[in-house]
Each structure stands twice: as C-alpha cells, then as structure tokens.
Amino acid sequence: MKWKAPSRALPAAILVVSLVITPLLYAQQPDATLTGTVTSPSGGRIANSVVSVKNLNTGAASTTQTDSDGRFVVPNLASGDYEVSASTDGLNAVSRVTLAAHATQTVNLTLTTQSQPQTPAGNLPNAPSSSKTEPSLSDLGFTPEQTQANVKEQALLDKRTRMLKIHQKLGLITAAPLIATIVTSLGAGGKHTSNTDRTVHMVLGAVSSDLYFTSAYFAIRAPSIKGTSTRGPIRVHKALAWIHGPGMILTPILGALAYQQKNNGEKVHGIAAAHGPVAIVTAGAFGAALLSVSLKF
C-alpha cells in the first residue's frame, strides 16, 4: 500500500484558510491600551495598587495592579471614555480619559485622601425623602459578602463572558464548514469518486476541525466562578462535548486512513471504515450541543 500525497494545493489551501480566518476572528477585538503610574502624595511610586478602568459608555470594567515600579498597563480596551481609579491604604485617585481606537494613552494618578466615587454598596441611592427615619441597607441584615463590591470577581466574569462569546461565535461558524464537509462526503466515499472530491472533503474537514478546536479552547480556558454549580441546559451542552470532542479527534485520523486507502485504489477497509459512522455521531452531537443552548426544553 502506497501513500499518495495530496496535491500541493491542499496544504496551501489549509494555510490560506487559516490565515484568512484567524485575523477575522480577532478583527473585532478592542485594541487600545491604557498605561500609567500610581504615585503617593509625596511623589513616590506605589506598588500593588489596585487600578480600576471603567468604560463610561458601556459600563465594562477591568482591574489590574501596579508593578513594583508603580506602573500599570491595561491592554485590549475598546475606544471610548474611561474612568480610571486607583486606591491603596485609604488613599484614592480618579481620572477620566478618552481612548481612541488602536491608541496607547498614558494616565498618571496621584493618590490623595479624597473620597473615591462610591459604589451602591457603600452609597445608598438618593433618598426620596429627607426623613432621618427612613430605612437603610444596613438595617436589612445582609452580610458584607452580599453587599460589598467584588471588582476582581467582576473582572473574572467579564473575561469569562468574552471568552464564551468567542466560543459561541466560533461554534456557529464551525457549523458551516461542518455541514459542507458532510455534504461533500457523499461524493468522497463512493466507488466512482475523484481525487478532487476527496480533497475538497478533506480540506473542509480540516477547516471544521481547526475552527472546532479553537472554539473548544475558549470554552475550556474560560475561567470558572467559585461557588457556582452547573445547572440547566448547559449541563447537556457540556455532556455532549464528551461525544463530539473525542469524535473530532478520531474523525480526521480515520478520514486520513480512508483517504489513503481510496487514493491507493482500495476499498476503504479496516478501522478506516468507521470514519463515516464516527463522523455522523460527532456531527450529530455537535448539532445537539448547539441546539441544547439555543432551544428551551
């Protein structure tokens, strides 16, 4: 049995598709950067100061800490108006900046004892009356954990959502070449198929696989939130990954074996004969995973 290498166009096609798709996936990612320093009232640089950056247009916020030299960098920001604040040991600083797309803006914060803009947890809403007898949030018996802002957790949630949005978009995009792969399989596996039919099928399969694993990466790497148990349809979505995940690994391997056998003029045999059934189960599980989070049941 001799391995016949696919035409030179095949690797080139995969490379071109990857090169085209990758920039498109990141084209919409925010790319402005905010840098600066945090200094004490006496002018000394403050290390490990928490710096919060809030987009005043969207409300999106992120946090970071200054390094040992009192510097901070917040990359991947969308253009817009921002409120930048820093705090350490009861000292605060707040500044507003406008970020342009692709720009790097510097803002230097000097900490003072002035009070920081308060969050609702510390600053109750404007009272509808001036009565001194009105109830306050502290009267209601909530624990500090329930009422205090957790900026770090918000940043983690923001990161999680960003990654899962990419996962979702890539998952949807993956469906297109996956369907095309299934359609072209009809012409790739028969007795009278051409090398071109098989190559087209393989290229589409490779693109699907590439997109699938990129999508899976964003789901797997999305941070989990402490104290959250998985409930509802998302459990089905996650469980189905145990079917289409291994299937997406196995299908191309079996496909390569089948491709080799067909190119040698042989009938697809042995373990390679499982390529079709494995692919169908994999595609079915993938489709069910999409539906599990799309339709209510």
Next chain:
Amino acid sequence: MNKPKLIALLPFVLCTLALAADTQWVLQQCTLTYHVSHPLHQTDGISHAARGKGICHAGQCDFLIAVPVKSFDSGDSNRDLHMVQVTRGAEFPMVTVRTRLLESAGNDASIQADLEIQFAGQTAHYQHVPFQLTKQGADVRLSGTIPATLTDFKIEPPTLLTLPVKNEIPVRIEMTWHPTQ
C-alpha cells in the same frame, strides 16, 4: 385641672401619641421575577431573597427593598452567571428599590407608587407604578410589575446566537408586609 377633665383629655392624648409614634413594616415574603424575551427563548429569573423595611413617620412611610443580584435563578447556571456579568452584579451586588407612600395608602385596594431603583450602578425612576393591595389580617400583600428596560440601567443586551434579547425586562413583584409596631 381636676380629675374628670384629665379623664376626658386622655383619649385625645393617647391618639396624639399613637399618631406621633413610628410604625415599622417588615417584608415577610417576597418573590421577584424578571422576564427576558429572546427570539428563541422566554426566560424568567426568580429570587426569594429580597429583604425590606418600611418606616412610617408623620403619616408618610419610606420603604426600602433590597435583593442580591446573584440570588436570581433562571434555571440555567450559565445564563445566571452571564446575567450577573452584564448587570455588573459582582461590582454592584445589590438591587435596591425605594419608595415613599402615604400611611393611609395601606387601606386602598390599589396604589400607584413612585419608585427609585438602583441597579447595575445606575439609578432609574419609575412614576405611578400600579400595585394591587390585599389585606390579610394585619399583613398587607402587594403585587405589581415594574416596566424596567435594559436601557434604563445602561445594560448592553445579552445575545444568544448573535441575536440580542428584547430591551423590555418587566419585573413582577409579589410581597407581603407585616407591621411590627
């Protein structure tokens, strides 16, 4: 002042003292339900974790109801986490509702309340929100719907399969208040 005159004045004195005293109300039971519409989904998120207090003074009552954002359960943990994220629920963990009513409103079958709601770091005001009142012994049961929208709180509409949810997120409130004084 002789004894008969003092006895005659006693009811008036008692009534005056009673009116001057503050009456307090405690939220005994509360169910808050937000409704989100999406072309593929209709979702309700429910919380029973609200707490509230009302203080009446000089014929007027100030009420405060607060509920943790994280306490809403839509039946899907992924959706709930996403809800907390888009509403900035870790940064602004409480939803607070304030209103001022006339003390006599407790005797009506329905009221229209002006609400001040703080949520997701924003404050929104809703005028003349209708509530139905039912007396259950000393307790008062109120139910109504706040016509909230995402734009009221500058919340970016969450998307599913790239389709955004509707801007309207009506919040149904059912609560029972119990007088404590």
